[in-house]
Amino acid sequence: xxxxxxxxxxxxxxxxxxxxxxxxxxxxxxxxxxxxxxxxxxxxxxxxxxxxxxxxxxxxxxxxxxxxxxxxxxxxxxxxxxxxxxxxxxxxxxxxxxxxxxxxxxxxxxxxxxxxxxxxxxxxxxxxxxxxxxxxxxxxxxxxxxxxxxxxxxxxxxxxxxxxxxxxxxxxxxxxxxxxxxxxxxxxxxxxxxxxxxxxxxxxxxxxx
Amino acid sequence: xxxxxxxxxxxxxxxxxxxxxxxxxxxxxxxxxxxxxxxxxxxxxxxxxxxxxxxxxxxxxxxxxxxxxxxxxxxxxxxxxxxxxxxxxxxxxxxxxxxxxxxxxxxxxxxxxxxxxxxxxxxxxxxxxxxxxxxxxxxxxxxxxxxxxxxxxxxxx
Numbered sequence: 001x002x003x004x005x006x007x008x009x010x011x012x013x014x015x016x017x018x019x020x021x022x023x024x025x026x027x028x029x030x031x032x033x034x035x036x037x038x039x040x041x042x043x044x045x046x047x048x049x050x051x052x053x054x055x056x057x058x059x060x061x062x063x064x065x066x067x068x069x070x071x072x073x074x075x076x077x078x079x080x081x082x083x084x085x086x087x088x089x090x091x092x093x094x095x096x097x098x099x100x101x102x103x104x105x106x107x108x109x110x111x112x113x114x115x116x117x118x119x120x121x122x123x124x125x126x127x128x129x130x131x132x133x134x135x136x137x138x139x140x141x142x143x144x145x146x147x148x149x150x151x152x153x154x155x156x157x158x159x160x161x162x163x164x165x166x167x168x169x170x171x172x173x174x175x176x177x178x179x180x181x182x183x184x185x186x187x188x189x190x191x192x193x194x195x196x197x198x199x200x201x202x203x204x205x206x207x208x209x
Numbered sequence: 210x211x212x213x214x215x216x217x218x219x220x221x222x223x224x225x226x227x228x229x230x231x232x233x234x235x236x237x238x239x240x241x242x243x244x245x246x247x248x249x250x251x252x253x254x255x256x257x258x259x260x261x262x263x264x265x266x267x268x269x270x271x272x273x274x275x276x277x278x279x280x281x282x283x284x285x286x287x288x289x290x291x292x293x294x295x296x297x298x299x300x301x302x303x304x305x306x307x308x309x310x311x312x313x314x315x316x317x318x319x320x321x322x323x324x325x326x327x328x329x330x331x332x333x334x335x336x337x338x339x340x341x342x343x344x345x346x347x348x349x350x351x352x353x354x355x356x357x358x359x360x361x362x363x364x365x366x
């Protein structure tokens with residue numbers, strides 16, 4: 001996702017324009033309200049997408065997203081620039097989601113992972129929607145994926161979203177979550193396997209109908 | 210359930226080396242899941258959410274500016290206050306005479322004793338007589354009225 005903001009182009013995706021981002025970061029450090037607004041424009045939907053899937057309640061997710069940006073604005077002076085702004089924002093978002101989960105102390109319908117580790121084959125899908133080059137996925141399938149993600153534990157869910165959805169590298173996720181890189185990979189593998197299992201069940205039901 | 214999941218993760222880590230895990234993660238099935246997730250649409254936030262955030266950020270910024278202004282006024286005042294207090298303390302402080310106790314028969318002790326002695330003598334006898342004379346005078350007979358010198362006619366000399 002790329003956004004054009006004024007004369008500068010700020011990317012929130014893979015092709016991050018580092019020079020313009022650095023300039024904006026520098027302005028944000030000086031508490032430039034306008035520059036911070038540009039950062040919010042660039043990342044608000046991505047951060048919200050992550051938080052939305054982490055907490056499942058839309059209103060609460062919006063509040064947490066707001067909190068992410070407020071905290072970022074207040075503590076921009078402490079941002080050392082060792083990681084990208086995107087990683088930093090996701091780190092704040094992740095910490096807030098974990099804090100919230102600890103407060104609630106809930107265990108969201110974690111499903112059994114029995115057998116999922118053995119799944120390693122590709123889908124044999126009759127449906128054209130499964131083609132990797134297909135960008136649009138219909139709302140029904142999105143809902144199924146969202147349910148599958150919500151049924152995972154926070155450990156698996158956060159790694160899956162940060163790596164596969166937000167495209168963060170293993171090392172940064174490991175640092176963020178506080179586990180070794182190997183554990184991140186194991187969690188990612190299990191999360192994907194769980195999602196595969198869930199989708200297979202859904203497709204089998206569809207075909208049966 | 211959580212324990213079971215943790216066991217599963219640990220078991221997977223122990224069973225597979227990192228290369229094997231990488232290989233599995235790069236398999237077509239796993240990559241398909243990744244592609245699907247990346248293709249998932251993003252839910253946009255409402256304009257009211259954004260305006261609410263702007264209000265909160267503006268309020269935070271204003272309070273920060275206010276705090277900075279207050280600090281700008283307060284810090285010199287505080288500095289002046291501290292400096293004044295220090296000045297008062299320094300001015301009204303009475304000088305303390307520190308004496309050091311020197312004991313024993315060292316040269317320093319003897320010097321101090323001699324100095325104190327001379328001061329005492331000066332207090333008693335006044336200026337014009339040194340300590341040597343006083344100490345000598347203790348051993349010799351003092352000049353008293355009605356001595357041999359009474360009859361001497363100093364005028365004829």
